[in-house]
Amino acid sequence: MQDSLEFTGETIDEAVAKGLKEMGVASSDVVVEVLEEPSRGVFGIGARPARVRLKLLRPPTPPRRNVLIEDAIDEDEDEEDEGDYHASLAKEISEPTEEGAVAQQVLTELLKRMNIRHFRVVVRRADIQENGENPPWILDITGKNVSHLIGRRGETLNALQYITRLITSKQIQRRANIVVDVDGYKAKRSERLEQLANRMADQAVRQNRTVYLEPMPPNERRIIHMTLRHRTDGETKSQGEGESRKVTIIPIQQ
């Protein structure tokens, strides 16, 4: 069997489901790469299906000792069986594991132990970074009841990312470059933060006084700093400690 195949569908989920069925594997056996987001087009003109590539993983760890034999051969599509892998595939796959795939596996194992049901971890590579750094792998958790995984001010999400990165780094023996997201929360949040940053900087300059933003976690403060770093009419600084650390925008007299 080929270890990487492409599938299409009306939605990403549909394309993935089709692929899993065709390949006869569970979603935890593959890393999903979104090649193209679906687009509806106008009145059906120019509509494009979602395109995904499913790549088989090397089975990570030996099955847990309490896994029943029936589980391994059961092809039930129930999401709760996500952890089982197709025993016969185990020998065929020898491709080296990659960062994104290992991280997906680790995150899946964590979520299962947190009793999260009906979720899927979609992996894709972030766009090329402005600063030329290696783009991270983005692991997006999607599903019915996953929004509580964000937590207050993204606290739970950040803990998930931190632990996933630690374990993945240990397994691949270098620092894993990954971002964990829930239903695109961080992506949307970062867009809003960029708008906020520009708006508040304009205000600081207009009123010629320092503007204090709400306390934010480090990754969000970073977005503010990065957004405003090219401005010559103001500068940003973080102040305060821990939970209450916040960005201030200080106007510069021209």
Add this chain to the structure above:
Amino acid sequence: MERDLVEYIAKNLVNHPDKVEIYTKRTRSAFIIKLHVMQGDMGRVIGKQGRVANAIRTLLKATDNDKKHNRVILEIN
């Protein structure tokens, strides 16, 4: 569930996974998970300024439990 989560994380962070031991105790107000690792592995499960331990606690809080214990306490020693 909570126990499995702590066990999975601990065993994947330490250098001596075979020396990871977990004990649990249920009291009227809380579910206590005690994690023991080898002395040299303590730093890996606690982290600088307790960052790893606190991240584990955060995940425990978000864990769906059927029994709805009041709270889960993680002790590391």
